[in-house]
Amino acid sequence: MLAVRKLTLAGDRQLIGEPLLRRETIEDCLLAAQVLEVAREQAQSLLDAAFTQAQALREDAAEQAQAQVWGQAQALFDDWQTQREQMWEGLNETARQLLDEALRTLLGEVPEPTRIDSLLRHLKAAQPADEASVLHCHPDLAQVLAERLRVLGHSNWTVRADPQLPAQGLSLRTGSGDFNLSWQALQRWILPEQERLESCA
Numbered sequence: 001m002l003a004v005r006k007l008t009l010a011g012d013r014q015l016i017g018e019p020l021l022r023r024e025t026i027e028d029c030l031l032a033a034q035v036l037e038v039a040r041e042q043a044q045s046l047l048d049a050a051f052t053q054a055q056a057l058r059e060d061a062a063e064q065a066q067a068q069v070w071g072q073a074q075a076l077f078d079d080w081q082t083q084r085e086q087m088w089e090g091l092n093e094t095a096r097q098l099l100d101e102a103l104r105t106l107l108g109e110v111p112e113p114t115r116i117d118s119l120l121r122h123l124k125a126a127q128p129a130d131e132a133s134v135l136h137c138h139p140d141l142a143q144v145l146a147e148r149l150r151v152l153g154h155s156n157w158t159v160r161a162d163p164q165l166p167a168q169g170l171s172l173r174t175g176s177g178d179f180n181l182s183w184q185a186l187q188r189w190i191l192p193e194q195e196r197l198e199s200c201a
Contacts (some may be wrong), residue, residue, distance in 0.1 A: 007059070008108035009136075013027075013190055019040065054103065055167040101130075113144070113148060115183050116141075116144060116145060116148045117148060117152065118183075119168075119170050119181050119182075119183065119186065119188065120148060120149070120152060120154065122172075122186065123135075123170060123172045123179055123181055124154070126172075126179045127172065127174060127179065128177075130177075131156065131174055131175060132156045132157075132174075133156065133157050133158070133172050133173060133174040134157070134158050134160050134173045135149070135157045135158065135159050135160065135170060135171070135172050135173075136160050136161075136170070136171040136172075136173060137159060137160075137161065137162065137165060137169070137170050137171075138161070138162065138163065138164060138165045138167050138169065139161040139163055140161075141167065141169060142159050142160075142161045143166070145159050146159045147169075157172070162168075165180055167185070168182050168183040168184065169181070169184075170182065170185075
């Protein structure tokens with residue numbers, strides 16, 4: 001019984017011009033098929049490797065681009081934060097200067113009796129006990145000071161003129177020690193920073 005077998009040969013069919021296939025021809029065709037299959041596998045491997053490398057490059061480029069964008073965004077945010085801090089520092093400094101100027105204006109407009117009363121209150125608070133004391137002042141201030149002491153009820157204080165003292169300076173001398181105060185010193189205590197800046201100017 002005959003069996004039909006089909007054999008597919010690769011290559012140029014024109015090279016096979018004989019009615020019978022020679023063994024060498026079959027071997028050459030089989031070898032060519034094997035070489036072609038190996039070449040296809042190698043080509044596919046190269047394509048897969050190229051695709052993998054391209055994918056890695058694409059991901060790396062995307063990461064670099066994202067990092068660059070975030071870096072630029074962070075730089076912009078840092079610049080904005082710095083400008084914001086500088087703006088607030090400028091506003092705080094301006095507000096402080098305005099407050100100091102307002103206080104200086106108010107202190108400069110305080111009438112003399114009020115100034116004297118304020119000085120006397122501070123000296124009274126510094127006095128350790130309600131004892132008889134001598135209050136030294138500039139001669140121009142002696143009469144006004146005696147009147148203010150009478151109004152405030154400091155009857156145990158005696159006023160004594162001292163030309164060595166400044167116009168608005170007072171010196172309370174007690175058995176416990178001397179307490180000196182002036183309107184200028186009180187202003188410096190209220191506005192220490194402003195006075196320091198002016199003294200350095």
